Each structure stands twice: as structure tokens, then as C-alpha cells.
């Protein structure tokens with residue numbers, strides 16, 4: 561049973577702790593960015609566009625787990641942001657009922 565080794569009566573704290581230790585574990589592998597394939601400088605501070613970010617392969621909003629080691633990958637902060645935008649443009653627009661370019665032609 562991975563990720564369930566921290567004894568705590570507070571499930572919220574336990575989840576937070578699991579996420580922090582998973583973040584550290586992935587950083588220790590030193591893998592390149594899962595989106596652009598370039599190396600990540602894991603010493604960059606948070607908020608830097610090229611800093612390390614832990615990305616969920618299946619988003620939490622789609623039922624993915626933020627603490628499953630098989631569902632996370634390291635990315636640059638800026639690459640992760642770009643990926644998010646792309647998802648909204650191409651897929652979530654339909655889910656959210658935002659008019660796509662095709663609707664302009666039907667009038």
C-alpha cells in the first residue's frame with residue numbers, strides 16, 4: 561500500500577504530507593520535463609517560469625489521484641501552464657458549452 565504509511569488522525573494532513581513527500585521523491589529522480597523533454601533545474605524557486613512543478617497525468621477534476629506515483633510527472637511551470645490552456649481550448653470548451661468557431665458559421 562503506497563502512500564499510506566504516515567500515521568495521522570487527520571486525513572487532510574495525511575494527504576498533504578503524501579503529496580509533499582511524492583513531490584520530493586519525483587524531484588530526486590531528476591527526470592526531464594514530461595512536456596518539452598528538456599532538463600529541469602530543480603533548485604529554481606517556486607514561481608519561476610522554469611521551476612519544477614508536479615503535474616497530474618489524469619487531472620484531479622477528471623478523477624485522477626494527486627498522490628498516486630503513477631499519475632504524476634515533473635514539468636516546467638510554464639509548460640504545465642501551456643498544457644492547461646490547450647486543454648481548455650480544445651476539450652473543456654465543449655464540456656463547458658463555450659461556443660466553438662463552428663457555431664459562428666451556423667448563423
Ligand SMILES: [Zn+2]
Pocket residue numbers: 593594595596597598635636639
Ligand atoms: Zn518543459
